Amino acid sequence: MNTESLEQTVLHLPMQQRAELAHKLLLSLEDQNEAEVAEAWHAEAARRSAEIDKGLVDTVSAEEAHAAAHALLR
16 A cells, blocks of 8 residues: 555544544654653643743633634634
8 A cells, every 4th residue: 555545545534543543653753652752741731830820921712722723724
């Protein structure tokens, strides 16, 4: 099976299966294993939480974030 036919097959999978496959493919490009990636995300979440708690950053509602993301995709 070549890349083009594989791509067509994968794009017809249900969204959840495509997301899981995309996650696995992205992890395969990393030098870190899944546990190390999870730890890095935990550290990033803790850092961002501390910034919010200290008032160093402003927060936005989910609706505002969605609208901004949607505007970027136009």
